[in-house]
Amino acid sequence: MKFEQRKKIEILIEAVKLDSVIYQLEEIGVPGYTVVGNISGKGANGVLDHNCKAKVFENTYIFTVCTAAQATKVLEYLDEVLHYFSGACFISDVQVLNTTKHKK
Amino acid sequence: MKFEQRKKIEILIEAVKLDSVIYQLEEIGVPGYTVVGNISGKGANGVLDHNCKAKVFENTYIFTVCTAAQATKVLEYLDEVLHYFSGACFISDVQVLNTTKHKK
């Protein structure tokens, strides 16, 4: 078994902005990402829920595991987006099980 | 970009107790929390599922990223709750991307 050190970036972002974030992740070229549905939460901007009709008060959760270099680019992008859009961003260290598919 | 060191507390708790946990998080004053829906799992108390009618065998997942001081208070509360209620609690270190909104 081989492992590689990677950064895990967890992103919470307003539902309307999810597509843009995904687009940017793909532009930067992260090896993958996962979107978790059915999210609700509370932060500086009050309660966000997946159960209200208006997508604007809806929350989405997406995480990506990528190299430190990619992480820096992702964070620079998010730093800007989070000035305008509701959300949060958490970074941590993970090991990735390096199977053939996930070899960079 | 500025980052701050924070604690991430992941909580799995019986659905009936979710409201109390959220109430307590807000009392303690964590800057935010996220609830992830559609959870199922297994632990010491057997299988919990979101798909059975009775809310008592239902599981919820909530995480909060907060300062070490807040984390201690949250953990003290949970230590007690988890004597009576099904659930688990995991703590890890994360960096928070410090945008204007998330400045403490």
Added chain:
Amino acid sequence: MKFEQRKKIEILIEAVKLDSVIYQLEEIGVPGYTVVGNISGKGANGVLDHNCKAKVFENTYIFTVCTAAQATKVLEYLDEVLHYFSGACFISDVQVLNTTKHKK
């Protein structure tokens, strides 16, 4: 409050293979696991979605917190599974709040 150092293993795996993975986790004897529903994502094998009829393009997300010894066994199993099945595996360190129930 007592804490214990554990490994958190996050697994993303094709929906058809979820049952086998869970079966293996139980065989290895991890103290518990949590399955998060409503997942979608993208990786080396393209977009996976929970919203298409065919389960084969569906993604599942499961994580377990266990001892390092158990983690090794889980990873050995996954190393093999991930040669054939779409998915990813991330490992990190967490502290577990050790209530009576979660004492090993």
Added chain:
Amino acid sequence: MSYPYLSLIANYLLLLTTTLFCFFFCWIQANINSTSLLINFHTYKLKKIMDIHLAIANILSPPVLFFFLGMVAVWVKSDLEIPKALSKFFSLYLLLDIGFHGGYELHHNGFSWNIVGILGTCFLMASIVPLYAFFILKRKFDTANAAAIAATFGSISAVTFITGIAFLESAKISYGGYMVAGMALMESPAIIIGVILFQVFKSKEATATLNGNNKGVYQRPKWGKILNDAFFNGSVLLLVGALIIGIITGDAGWKAFKPFDAIFKGILTFYLLDNGIVAASRLKSLKGSAGFLIGFSILLPVFNATIAIFVSNHLLFLGEGDALLFTILAASASYIAVPAAMRLAIPESNPAFTIPVSLGIVFPFNVIVGIPLYFYLIHLI
């Protein structure tokens, strides 16, 4: 990881009871023809037996058979499942429909002092059942679990009630819209009585808890929240709301709603299919005092039903339809609201008792055996 032993026995017992019951009725059915000449002169009795015929036809009604199919799906490890969102919607639909229909009937037949008497008795029944159930259960369980299980039996199961209504409709027997109000009244009292019983009797026990380290800091949910949850929980609110709206809108309202009401049996069919799946899965988690629990969960409903039949016949002078519904309410046990409320108010109680009992045993028993049995008894008296 071995397949729970006792659940097998439970499944088996259930199947046995049901089969015996079916045989019993088939025997009656078979004898109708051969004996019909003999008892031809005794027309009254014959008519009664003919109605029993009806009862059998109803065990074989699609919703009940689909309930079976759901159980079979679990037993053969099929992946058949109803999405949770739909299952929640079905129950909302059934409550809204039954409430609205009850309101519409009340709009027509008006309110009388007689109805007040019936509703009062409903309320009383829901308060007394948990009391005696508690003292029986105390012999086997600690205070917390005894109180929780007792409350579960004291409250009602709306879907059992609705299955009873479907039964009456196929048999073309009428019932009063106020019975829906009676059901709403019987949902919550048991919760309060359960909590009171626990508070009173636990102080007599040693205060040592399971874990031995109850630091006393732990705050129980306050009565405010308990009462709010009990009386304004979604089901009660929707039921009562629909009832009131039915009374207000009368004919015009019901006419507009009618085509939606027409799919009632279809929705009930799906809901019971789902309940069959969940009930069979929950039977698996029966452990501990399972033997006692299984016996208790079949005898208590029958005992409650007997009292209810007596009351409805000798005190309330109810018609057959109303009597059956009242009996079903008394005999059924809650598997949604009460177990959740108990879990929160009495966290020392173990849901691994309440749910398998109410959803795994009492519900199937009532739907398959109970409803026609109670009807048979009411009919004979």
Added chain:
Amino acid sequence: MSYPYLSLIANYLLLLTTTLFCFFFCWIQANINSTSLLINFHTYKLKKIMDIHLAIANILSPPVLFFFLGMVAVWVKSDLEIPKALSKFFSLYLLLDIGFHGGYELHHNGFSWNIVGILGTCFLMASIVPLYAFFILKRKFDTANAAAIAATFGSISAVTFITGIAFLESAKISYGGYMVAGMALMESPAIIIGVILFQVFKSKEATATLNGNNKGVYQRPKWGKILNDAFFNGSVLLLVGALIIGIITGDAGWKAFKPFDAIFKGILTFYLLDNGIVAASRLKSLKGSAGFLIGFSILLPVFNATIAIFVSNHLLFLGEGDALLFTILAASASYIAVPAAMRLAIPESNPAFTIPVSLGIVFPFNVIVGIPLYFYLIHLI
């Protein structure tokens, strides 16, 4: 964490308006009998008042009452909720049904130049409303929020429209299938006008943003995406698609679809129940300029309605049914598509203004007070 103050006032005002309105109509209703002899000779006027009677009957229609029930559920902190998947399905069903039905009607009555005129006016109305709304709003809000709220008012709410259709159907008043096309046309223009208004007027403002550190790197969504989202969003596509399919398939298609259309009122009932829950929750998040917003959100729809009534009477010569629908379209505000589009195109705008206004105030006002009020006015003229 204190319960938002102003939402209480908003709730209160809403209740007050509604109550006053109900009293007003009850008073008319009460006077019909006493004065009926007096004005018996004036048959024409009497018939009008009789029709008002109808209007009252419709405030008391099940869907509207269930909307109230949903609001009550939030006020008593009940856990009643409709699963999101169902709520989405209900809106898809309503759009498909109304589109299909409109298409079927168009298939029968054909297309005329008259219809082109009506559709053109719809489009114009949807383009003008955001313009004057913007300049009124600019007095209290910055450019971003003024543009976003103005666009919200310029667009329409399909469910308000559909509630209007249910109203017409109970009152047995006919309307044209082309009004559905009119609705589709009125959904999107406001989005484009809102964005243009913002682009034009923000340059006149200081470029400093809220955070003061707009590095200018930030890329706004391109016009391509805005236009694509505006014209091909799910609701518009389904509505227009169903309309076209209705035109194509004609009688055969409608006949096959008819039984599914029959449950229309039931689905609307559930949808409004859900909307009541969400509306009441959203009212809570009203903050900031709430006083102004509440007043504005009641006066602007009434103002828009007045213009629409004038236009439909003096320019378009519409029948009562069509006039009511046109008026409802003008008076309603978008609570799904436009707030989301504005959030993306004008991120400086705050959704804490648009949603509470459109879903928390305008929607209930139109459904409860507006529809019968506009009908009354149209009827009087």
Added chain:
Amino acid sequence: MSYPYLSLIANYLLLLTTTLFCFFFCWIQANINSTSLLINFHTYKLKKIMDIHLAIANILSPPVLFFFLGMVAVWVKSDLEIPKALSKFFSLYLLLDIGFHGGYELHHNGFSWNIVGILGTCFLMASIVPLYAFFILKRKFDTANAAAIAATFGSISAVTFITGIAFLESAKISYGGYMVAGMALMESPAIIIGVILFQVFKSKEATATLNGNNKGVYQRPKWGKILNDAFFNGSVLLLVGALIIGIITGDAGWKAFKPFDAIFKGILTFYLLDNGIVAASRLKSLKGSAGFLIGFSILLPVFNATIAIFVSNHLLFLGEGDALLFTILAASASYIAVPAAMRLAIPESNPAFTIPVSLGIVFPFNVIVGIPLYFYLIHLI
């Protein structure tokens, strides 16, 4: 990240075929009037052509048109989507309804040896198709993928079958309830044959896997699980269960269920709308041997259909309704159960082949072109 090339071609081809087909029928339709006088004497042939008329009317049936709308939604990048829970429910509803209805018919018409013959042929057909499909596919694919795709074609698509039933109902052509049992029988054999084919032929290949490091430790799913999944999967169980319940409950059961069955076409419409969305998205993921796959996926169903038509005409002597359903079963490919079963049993197979083929090409082809085409052929013979 470039838009997959071949999917464009696939979409284009599909549109082309469909358009040509429509033109073809429109041409017939147009000629009916002009030639009707000419062939008036030839009444028999005319009646046939009139029925073709029916066929065209059915391509323009709402469900099929909404299927198109779903595809259009993807092409214009709309956000239209049906919540997954509803889409699952729709398929459960359709299976339950069709099973129940089939059972009810069997209850009436009874079981005959003739039926046994038909069911046996169904089973045989489902076992032979994957065999010859495998050997054709082996020329282009490795054993794993050839076996998986072959199994996909051997099994059936319930919704295609149901669309066929809707077609027959509009055309007022009767069919036998046993065809539903035939469908249930045709679901699973292909899975087993696919796995056997793979097991037999892979040993002839080099054992080196894709990754070259197959340590041999890897455990394949056992036959027990494969068989259990194949015969007790949710769809089969619900279908067969509903069929049996339909037989048991007969008239009384069906009468109660009737109003729920009435919304059948509406549910089918929604389900096809959803399938249109998913099919169009899946077409995008066609890569690799796309050219061969597209051709193969249109020719094989037509070939299977031809055999089926021959068999149903010369061996089984089926009526037009039964013959069409049998043909549709033979021509359709599984896009839910089989691809999932193959993925688990033959992990070396790539779902990027099975799904785009079955859901992206075969399903649309059958629904749009296939059903009326097969009907036309059956009718001509």
